[in-house]
Amino acid sequence: MVHSAPRSNSRIPFLLLFPPMLLLLFPGGLGQGPLPRVKYAAGDRHRSVSLFSKEGLQDFDELLLSEDGATLYVGARDSILAFNIGKPGIPGLQSMIPWEASPKKKRDCVFKKKSNETECFNFIRVLVAVNASQLYACGTYAFSPACTYIELKDFSLVPILEERILDGKGQSPFDPAHKHTAVLVDGMLYTGTMNNFLGNEPIVMRTLGTQPVLKTDTFLLWLQSDASFVASIPSTQVVYFFFGETAKEFDFFEKLTISRVARVCKNDVGGEKLLQKKWTTFLKAQLLCAQPGQLPFNVIRHAVLMPADPPASSRVYAVFTSQWQVGETRSSAVCEFSLSDIEKVFEGKYKEMNKESSRWSTYSGPVSNPRPGSCSVGPSSDKALTFVKEHFLMDEKVVGKPLLVKLDVEYTKLAVEMAKDVRGQGYLVMYLGTNIGSLHKAVVGKDSDTHLVEEIQLFQEPEPIRNLLLAPAQGALFVGYSGGLLRVPRANCSVYRSCIDCALARDPHCAWDPVERACRIFFNISTDLTSWKQDIDLGNPAWACANGPMGRSHHRPQSPPQLIKEVSAPLHSILELPCPQTSTLATYHWTHRATPIQTSSSAVYNGSLMLLLQAEVRGLYQCWATENGFTHPVVSYWIQSQEDPLPLDPELAGIPRERVETPLTVGGPTPLTTPRSYWSHFIIVTVLLALVLSGALIGLASSPFRAFQAQRKVQGCGTLPPGEKAPLSGEPPLQPPKDTRTLNGGGVDADNNQLGTEVA
Numbered sequence: 176m177v178h179s180a181p182r183s184n185s186r187i188p189f190l191l192l193f194p195p196m197l198l199l200l201f202p203g204g205l206g207q208g209p210l211p212r213v214k215y216a217a218g219d220r221h222r223s224v225s226l227f228s229k230e231g232l233q234d235f236d237e238l239l240l241s242e243d244g245a246t247l248y249v250g251a252r253d254s255i256l257a258f259n260i261g262k263p264g265i266p267g268l269q270s271m272i273p274w275e276a277s278p279k280k281k282r283d284c285v286f287k288k289k290s291n292e293t294e295c296f297n298f299i300r301v302l303v304a305v306n307a308s309q310l311y312a313c314g315t316y317a318f319s320p321a322c323t324y325i326e327l328k329d330f331s332l333v334p335i336l337e338e339r340i341l342d343g344k345g346q347s348p349f350d351p352a353h354k355h356t357a358v359l360v361d362g363m364l365y366t367g368t369m370n371n372f373l374g375n376e377p378i379v380m381r382t383l384g385t386q387p388v389l390k391t392d393t394f395l396l397w398l399q400s401d402a403s404f405v406a407s408i409p410s411t412q413v414v415y416f417f418f419g420e421t422a423k424e425f426d427f428f429e430k431l432t433i434s435r436v437a438r439v440c441k442n443d444v445g446g447e448k449l450l451q452k453k454w455t456t457f458l459k460a461q462l463l464c465a466q467p468g469q470l471p472f473n474v475i476r477h478a479v480l481m482p483a484d485p486p487a488s489s490r491v492y493a494v495f496t497s498q499w500q501v502g503e504t505r506s507s508a509v510c511e512f513s514l515s516d517i518e519k520v521f522e523g524k525y526k527e528m529n530k531e532s533s534r535w536s537t538y539s540g541p542v543s544n545p546r547p548g549s550c551s552v553g554p555s556s557d558k559a560l561t562f563v564k565e566h567f568l569m570d571e572k573v574v575g576k577p578l579l580v581k582l583d584v585e586y587t588k589l590a591v592e593m594a595k596d597v598r599g600q601g602y603l604v605m606y607l608g609t610n611i612g613s614l615h616k617a618v619v620g621k622d623s624d625t626h627l628v629e630e631i632q633l634f635q636e637p638e639p640i641r642n643l644l645l646a647p648a649q650g651a652l653f654v655g656y657s658g659g660l661l662r663v664p665r666a667n668c669s670v671y672r673s674c675i676d677c678a679l680a681r682d683p684h685c686a687w688d689p690v691e692r693a694c695r696i697f698f699n700i701s702t703d704l705t706s707w708k709q710d711i712d713l714g715n716p717a718w719a720c721a722n723g724p725m726g727r728s729h730h731r732p733q734s735p736p737q738l739i740k741e742v743s744a745p746l747h748s749i750l751e752l753p754c755p756q757t758s759t760l761a762t763y764h765w766t767h768r769a770t771p772i773q774t775s776s777s778a779v780y781n782g783s784l785m786l787l788l789q790a791e792v793r794g795l796y797q798c799w800a801t802e803n804g805f806t807h808p809v810v811s812y813w814i815q816s817q818e819d820p821l822p823l824d825p826e827l828a829g830i831p832r833e834r835v836e837t838p839l840t841v842g843g844p845t846p847l848t849t850p851r852s853y854w855s856h857f858i859i860v861t862v863l864l865a866l867v868l869s870g871a872l873i874g875l876a877s878s879p880f881r882a883f884q885a886q887r888k889v890q891g892c893g894t895l896p897p898g899e900k901a902p903l904s905g906e907p908p909l910q911p912p913k914d915t916r917t918l919n920g921g922g923v924d925a926d927n928n929q930l931g932t933e934v935a
C-alpha cells in the first residue's frame with residue numbers, strides 16, 4: 176500500500192494520503208482490540224509470581240536457558256548469574272560472578288561525558304552457550320564493548336580473568352540504550368548492533384568459529400545509520416535479522432521508520448577481489464504489518480520463531496508499534512510471517528537507486544546466474560558481487576498476517592509456544608510484555624481469532640519488561656526487568672472455580688476435571704484426559720460442561736442455582752450483597768425472584784446490591800453473568816428477616832444452602848461502623864438510612880405531609896453533585912468482601928461447580 180503511492184516531490188502530510196487511516200486517530204473509530212478476560216493487579220495472590228532480587232543487582236537484561244532447561248543464566252549489570260529453576264517458586268541463585276568495567280574504562284567513559292550513575296557500567300548484551308562447559312558473554316563495558324568466555328564448572332560460573340577479556344566492538348553496542356541482537360549458530364556468533372561510540376554506524380557481523388569474520392559495508396549504506404536490531408533468527412541456510420530503520424525509498428516522507436528483515440548466508444566467506452571481509456549475500460526487504468486500509472504498525476519491537484517441520488513452514492511472530500502516537504499510548508499489533516514468504520521475497524525482484532534523483536525503483540534489467548545475493552554465489556563471481564553492492568534491497572515486501580491489534584497498549588517483547596488442548600488440538604499461545612510491565616496471555620483460536628486470557632501487572636511501579644523467556648520444561652515464563660528476575664507460571668487454573676468459568680476462560684492450559692471437580696492445568700500428567708472439559712474455540716460452557724451429547728449452540732435455558740446463601744437480618748437493616756465479577760467480558764445483572772431488579776427500589780453499587788430489608792424485599796436475589804451468549808447465576812441469596820422467617824420456595828428445595836453471617840449486614844438504624852470512605856457508597860447508605868428513618872417516622876405518625884417530606888429528602892439525597900459518578904449505574908467492577916480473585920472481582924463461588932446435570 177505504501178509502495179504504490181504516487182511518487183512526487185511534494186511532501187503531502189502522510190495522513191491525507193491515506194484517509195481511512197484517519198479513523199485510527201479517533202478513539203472509538205475502531206475497537207480497542209480484545210480485552211483481557213481477567214486482570215490481576217501487581218501482587219495479586221491469585222496469580223502469584225516469584226521474584227528474585229538482590230541488593231546491588233539490577234538490569235536483568237539477558238536470559239539464557241541451559242540445554243537441559245534446568246539452569247537459567249542471566250546477564251545483569253556488572254554481573255552474570257546462574258539460577259537453578261528446576262523447582263517451582265523463587266529462582267534459586269546458584270552462582271554469581273562480577274564482571275565490571277575496568278576502572279580505566281570507567282574513567283574514560285566519564286571523561287567522554289557519559290553518566291557514572293547510569294551509563295558507565297558493563298551492561299551485558301550477549302549471552303550464549305558455546306558448549307556444555309563454556310558461555311560467551313559481551314557487555315557495553317563502560318562504552319567500550321568487551322567480550323569474554325566464561326567457564327562452567329559443575330554448573331557454576333568460574334570467575335572471569337582480566338586477560339581473557341576481548342574487544343567486543345561489533346558484538347555489543349557501546350550505549351546500553353541501543354538495540355542489539357545476537358545468535359550463536361554452528362559455533363559462530365551473528366550480531367546486529369551499533370559499531371561505534373556515536374551510535375550512527377550499525378553493523379551485521381559474524382565472529383567466532385572457523386569461518387572468516389564478515390561485516391556489512393558501511394560506505395555502501397546497506398543499513399541506514401539509525402538501524403535498530405530487535406531479533407536474529409537462524410534458518411537452514413541463512414540467518415535472518417529483524418530491525419527498524421529510516422526508510423529512504425519513500426520520498427514523500429521526512430522520516431518514516433520501516434521494519435525490515437535482512438538475511439545473510441551461513442556459507443558466506445566474503446569476496447576475493449570485491450567485498451573482501453564483507454558479506455556477499457546481504458539482502459534486505461520491508462516487513463509490513465498492517466490491517467487493510469489502516470495505518471501500518473511500522474516499528475518492529477521484537478520477533479521470535481515458532482519452529483515447524485518442515486522448516487520452511489516455520490513462522491515468525493513479531494510485535495510492532497506505530498510511529499504515530501495518538502493520545503498517551505501507542506498501539507500495537509502482532510503479525511505472523513511465514514519463512515517461505517520471506518524467502519520468496521528474497522528470490523524476487525531487486526530495487527535500485529537512481530543516482531541522479533536518489534529515488535528507488537524496481538530493477539528490471541538482466542540478473543546473472545547464480546542470483547546475486549543467493550547462497551550459491553562464490554567469492555570470485557565478481558559480476559554478482561558488483562551487482563549486489565548496489566542491489567541489496569528487495570522490491571517486494573513481506574506481508575504479515577495481523578493476529579492481534581490492540582490500541583493503547585505498547586508491546587515490547589513476546590514469547591510464543593504451541594499448547595495442545597485436551598483433544599490434542601494445537602493452539603498458539605503468545606505472552607506479550609508491555610512497556611508498563613503488564614503481561615498479556617493471548618491465544619490464537621480458529622480462524623486466527625485471538626483472545627486475551629489474562630493480564631498480569633508484574634511490577635508495582637510501571638516499567639518496561641526487558642526480556643521474556645519461556646522455559647517449557649518448567650511450565651513457566653521468566654521475565655527480566657530492571658529490578659530482578661520473575662518466574663510466572665503459565666497459568667493458575669485454580670482461579671476458575673467452576674466448569675463454566677473454566678470453559679469461558681478459553682485457556683488451552685486449563686481444563687475442567689469432572690472427577691476432582693476442579694479446573695486444572697494438565698501439563699505433564701499421565702491421566703486420561705478424555706472426560707476433561709474445555710472449549711478453546713468458542714468458550715461455550717453449555718457444550719463443554721454438559722453431560723452427554725449436547726449441540727454446540729449458545730441457546731440454552733438458564734440454569735438454577737447450585738448453592739443458596741441464606742441471609743437473615745433484622746427488619747430495616749441495610750444489606751450489601753456482593754457479586755463476584757470475575758470476567759471483564761461478562762455483563763452482570765441482579766434479579767429478585769424471577770424479575771430484574773428495579774433500580775428505584777434498590778441500588779447496585781460497584782456490582783453489589785444494596786438492600787433495605789423490609790417485608791416485601793424478602794426472597795430470592797440472584798446476580799447473573801452473561802458472557803459469550805451464556806447466562807448463569809454467579810451468586811444466589813435467600814433474604815429473610817429474623818423476626819419473620821420466610822419459608823424457602825418449594826422450587827428451591829434440595830439445593831444446598833449456606834448461612835451467611837453479618838458481614839453482609841450494614842447494621843440497621845444504628846450508626847454505621849463499616850469504615851468505607853467511598854463517597855457514592857456513603858450516598859447509597861445515606862439514602863437507605865433515610866428510608867429507614869422516614870419509615871419509622873411514618874410508622875409513628877402517619878402524616879401525609881411528613882411522608883411527602885421524607886420522600887423529597889430521599890430524592891434530594893439521591894442527586895449527586897456534578898462530577899460524581901452516579902452510584903446506581905454500577906459501572907465500575909466491584910470490590911469483593913473477601914477471598915476473591917481478579918482485579919476487583921471475587922472467585923466464582925461454589926454455586927455452579929457442576930453445570931453438567933442441568934444442561935444434559
Ligand SMILES: *[C@@H]1O[C@H](CO)[C@@H](O)[C@H](O)[C@H]1NC(C)=O
Binds near residue numbers: 222224669922
Ligand atoms: C491460584 O489460585 C488459587 C485460587 O484463587 C489461589 O488460592 C492460589 O494461591 C493461586 N496460586 C498461585 C500460584 O497464584
Ligand SMILES: *[C@@H]1O[C@H](CO)[C@@H](O)[C@H](O)[C@H]1NC(C)=O
Binds near residue numbers: 291
Ligand atoms: C559520580 O560522580 C560524581 C562526581 O564526580 C560523584 O559525586 C558520584 O558519587 C559518582 N557516582 C557514582 C555512582 O560513582
Ligand SMILES: *[C@@H]1O[C@H](CO)[C@@H](O)[C@H](O)[C@H]1NC(C)=O
Binds near residue numbers: 305306
Ligand atoms: C568447549 O569449547 C572449548 C573451546 O571453545 C573447548 O576448549 C572445550 O573443550 C569445549 N568443551 C566441551 C565440553 O566440549
Ligand SMILES: *[C@@H]1O[C@H](CO)[C@@H](O)[C@H](O)[C@H]1NC(C)=O
Binds near residue numbers: 648649699
Ligand atoms: C513429567 O513428570 C515426570 C514425573 O512425573 C518427570 O520425570 C518428567 O521429567 C516430567 N517432564 C517434564 C517435561 O517436565
Ligand SMILES: *[C@@H]1O[C@H](CO)[C@@H](O)[C@H](O)[C@H]1NC(C)=O
Binds near residue numbers: 781853907
Ligand atoms: C469498585 O471496586 C474496585 C475493586 O477493588 C475498586 O478499585 C473501585 O474503586 C470501586 N469503585 C468505586 C466507585 O468505589
